[in-house]
Amino acid sequence: MVKELIIDSTPERGVTIALLQDKQLVELNKEQANNNYAVGDIYLGRIKKIMPGLNAAFVDVGYSKDAFLHYLDLGPQVQSLIKLTKLVKNGSYKEKLLDSLKLEKDINKAGKISEVLTRNMLLPVQIAKEPISTKGPRLSSDLSIAGRYVVLVPFSSAVSISKRIKGNAERNRLKKIVESIKPSNFGVIIRTVSEGKGVAELQKDLLDLIAKWEVLTSRLRSAEPSQKVLGEMDRTSTILRDILTDEFSHIYVNEQAIYEETRSYVQEISPDLEKIVKLYKHKEHIFEHFGVERQIKAAFGKTVNLHGGAYLVIEHTEALHVIDVNSGNRTANKENQEENALQVNMEAAKEIARQLRLRDMGGIVVIDFIDMHKPTNRKELYAYLKQCMATDRARHTILPPSKFGLVQITRQRVRPEMTIVTNEKCPACDGTGEIRSSIVLMDDIENNLGFILQEQNEKDITLCVHPYIYAYIKSGFISRRVKWYFKFGRWIKVKPVSSYYLTEFHFFNGKEVEIKL
Structure with a gap:
């Protein structure tokens, strides 16, 4: 691949x-x-409200709506985090690591949030989900700092290894290396890409993460409530960190x-x-x-066509996403209906796995596959869908097909879903329902050219138009462009752009910056 x-x-x-x-x-x-609220960012939050009924708290992190922190997201060692925060803020803890910090007992898994947090308490929190729709960020106080090969977890001593690393010998080797180099009172999660890596690479990555923790504790001393104390890398670097391989x-x-x-x-x-x-x-x-x-134009939108003539219809509601699989114009003999349904469903399963990643669809997804009567075919479809979803980095759970042919998927949602408008405005009316006479298009372009060249005194101009208009401007022995040269004394560059509407045009200067009119 x-x-x-x-x-x-x-x-x-x-x-x-x-x-x-x-x-x-x-x-x-x-x-x-x-x-400012990307997944992984760490803020010094202030507890605004305790909600015993929800067993949760609302936290001020500077967003327009208070962020949500559930008891289960506090982390077992939240008392140690609270203790460290108090010591750092009052200046009695000078060390950058946790060597001399006596850790508190783990909190009760079935406890109440009012037993742990109080109103106006300061607590470092990490963005677990970005603001989505009308909801503020979702938080966790079980802090972690991710690197390329390992993840650093404060207030712990456990070393855990990715389940995707299968060999026992390799798992034991990695665990021994990390246990020998990790600082005390820090746990480490060994990531899949660590497989086959040596001591030097793992140690360098771990030292980088320790340096980030030191930055966090030093900023915590002077940080104001709702201020960011440690930011995640930009999206480009994050993606490279997580997926870059020899492939x-x-x-x-x-x-x-x-x-x-x-x-x-x-x-x-x-x-x-x-x-x-x-x-x-x-x-x-x-x-x-x-x-x-x-591919973007073909993949986004309500309807997604498949190669064999079948298609998907994707609908979104507030609570869940619904995907309907249709065979379209694909036909088969009565004897082959079951086989045809299996083929369409298998093709749809592959595309659905791609669509979930592409649109970053999260929450509950319900898929209405074409009905199949043989249990073996339903089992084969379920196994194939799991195989197609195996490369998805987001956590997900897939339930087997129900007796109605429905497959339910829950997929981790940490960011707003990717939405791209694929419908274009009517090239004739620009969405107004009324059209201008197309005969004046060249006059509009020429008038704007005159203004840009004579009034704004631009030197180097590129005119971007639809390919049809581009062909018209350049056609003929004495083309429109030649006429402009004689009229304005400047040679105008003309460039076709296939994504433009038919009557759309834009001017750019020599630095490829659009000239606003």
């Missing part, structure tokens, strides 16, 4: 990251500008600063792969060049 990462950075849309597997789009991530063949970036950051980070975590990071310099938009834009 060949993987590629395409990173598009524009002032208007921010940073969009597309993950391709064998040229097929499987994940799309958007890094929002000024996103990656290329990482393309279209912006110089992000290219330098990405190359530097890849060099730090995996020097052998630094050469795959490349700066994209072509004039064509990076997503169009690699076929990502077309």
Whole structure:
């Protein structure tokens, strides 16, 4: 399997990251500008309300709505965290690590939140879910700091290993290495990518995480309530940290600063792969060049077509997502109806697993597959769906098909679902229901050209239009562009953009910045 990462950075849309597997789009991530509540960020929260009925608390972390902290998300060693916070804030704890801190007893799993927290108490909390819809962030005080190979867990001594590392010899080797290098009163989770790594790589990663903990404790001394004390890396670096393997063949970036950051980070975590990071310099938009834009338009929306003529209908409600599988124009003989249903369902299962990752759909998902009467076929579909979902990094649970043919999935939701509008405005009326005479389009373009060249005195101009208009402007021995040259004394660059509406046009200067009119 060949993987590629395409990173598009524009002032208007921010940073969009597309993950391709064998040229097929499987994940799309958007890094929002000024996103102060990303998963993994740690804040000094202030307890605003204790809700005994919910066994939870609302916490002020500076968001417009108070964040939610449930008792089960406190973590067993929350008393030690409260103790450390008090000692650091009053200046009586000077150390950066936890060597001399006497840990408190674990809290009762079936306890009450009012027994642990009080109103106006200060407590470091970590964003577990970003704000979604009308809800504020969801929090956890069971802090952890993730690295490439290991995760550092304060107030613990346990060393746990990813279940995906199967060999007992390798598990024992990794556990012995980490136990010999980890600091006291810190637990460590060994990640899947640690398999086969040596002491030096694991120790370097662990030391980086310890340095982050030291930064957290030093900032905690002077931090004000609701202030961020430790931020997660940007989305690009986080994705690279979690998924970068030898299967990656290329990482393309279209912006110089992000290219330098990405190359530097890849060099730090995996020097052998630094050469795959490349700066994209072509004039064509990076997503169009690699076929990502077309796949986005085809994959998002209410209806998703499958190769065999079948299609999916995806609906969203406040509580859950519903996916209906339809055979479409795919036909079969009566004798082959069961086999045909199995084939359509298997094809749909593969696409559904991709859609869940692509849209980052979380919560409850109900899938209405085509009815199959043979238990063996239902069992085969269930096993195949689990296999397709195995590469999904989000935690999920899949229930076997019910007697109605419904499959229920719960999938971890930590960020708002990715939604992209695939319907375009009517090119004739621009969504108003009324149209302008198309004969004046060239006059509009020419008038704007005159204003930009003569009034704003721009030197180097590129006109971007729909391919049909592009062909019209360049057609003929004495084309429109030639006429503009004689009229304005400047040669105007014209560029076709397939994603534009028919009558849409924009002007860009020599620095590829749009000229607003």
